[in-house]
Amino acid sequence: MDGTIIDTEPYWLASEAALVAEHGGTWSDAQGLELVGMNLLDSAVVLQEHGVALSREEIADDLTRRVAALLAAEVPWRPGAAELLADLRERGVPCALVTMSYREMVEHLLEALPAGTFEVVVTGDEVERGKPDPEPYLRAAELLGVDVARCVAIEDSRPGVASALASGAATIAVRGHVPVVQHPGLSRIRSLETLDVGLLGHVLAGGIVDDLGDDE
Structure with missing residues (x-):
């Protein structure tokens, strides 16, 4: 879905950066692109390593809520x-x-x-x-x-x-x-x-x- 049918990667990058910032860390687009296509729980481990003091499940749920809210406002279709x-x-x-x-x-x-x-x-x-x-x-x-x-x-x-x-x-x-x-x-x-x-x-x-x- 993400990146193939709809272009949600900018949504994920923004959500990851916001979450890391809330926990006092910094997050770049380059770091976010390393997570493209990964299982959310595996991605959560990387975010924990960058200071997010939540469980893997909590991180996955948090990111899902943020991206879902953006999707509710607009579904960004990939061409074709x-x-x-x-x-x-x-x-x-x-x-x-x-x-x-x-x-x-x-x-x-x-x-x-x-x-x-x-x-x-x-x-x-x-x-x-x-x-x-x-x-x-x-x-x-x-x-x-x-x-x-x-x-x-x-x-x-x-x-x-x-x-x-x-x-x-x-x-x-x-x-x-x-x-x-x-x-x-x-x-x-x-x-x-x-x-x-x-x-x-x-x-x-x-x-x-x-x-x-x-x-x-």
């Missing part, structure tokens, strides 16, 4: 995301949302989408091991009732890509706030605006696409 989801829905392609954000936050996105856009939703507070572990994607495939090898995962972060590849799903990385390096079996694109059903089928069949080349 809403259009791709609409096309997949019209064609009857079953979709799952696999995110490390918590259910409270995800509800704001779901409210902004037509009913049935996602048949399955797997959130960070509903799995034991978050990304980069493959559990979230394996769980999504199980709930969809399909072999994960017949799925295409679209990601924007290093932990997300690692999770998707480890699950056995064909994987496409879309350029986001952090570089995703070349990896065997990984396709990379500049924007969801270039992604359609034909390209998804090509990648599912074992084809590799790389629009980034040596850029990252």
Whole structure:
């Protein structure tokens, strides 16, 4: 969700900086970008190391509330995301949302989408091991009732890509706030605006696409 479908990374960066500042510390965007795609409880450990005197669970809940409030005011779509989801829905392609954000936050996105856009939703507070572990994607495939090898995962972060590849799903990385390096079996694109059903089928069949080349 974050960074792939909606551009919430600025929301997370601002929320992390505010929380750390309230506990007397300092936090930079560069530090925040290191957490992109990570499980919230793992991110919380880093924030504890920067002076946030709360439990991991308290930090995760605090950040979720802050970002959810920002999302309630505006859902910042990534280019091409809403259009791709609409096309997949019209064609009857079953979709799952696999995110490390918590259910409270995800509800704001779901409210902004037509009913049935996602048949399955797997959130960070509903799995034991978050990304980069493959559990979230394996769980999504199980709930969809399909072999994960017949799925295409679209990601924007290093932990997300690692999770998707480890699950056995064909994987496409879309350029986001952090570089995703070349990896065997990984396709990379500049924007969801270039992604359609034909390209998804090509990648599912074992084809590799790389629009980034040596850029990252």
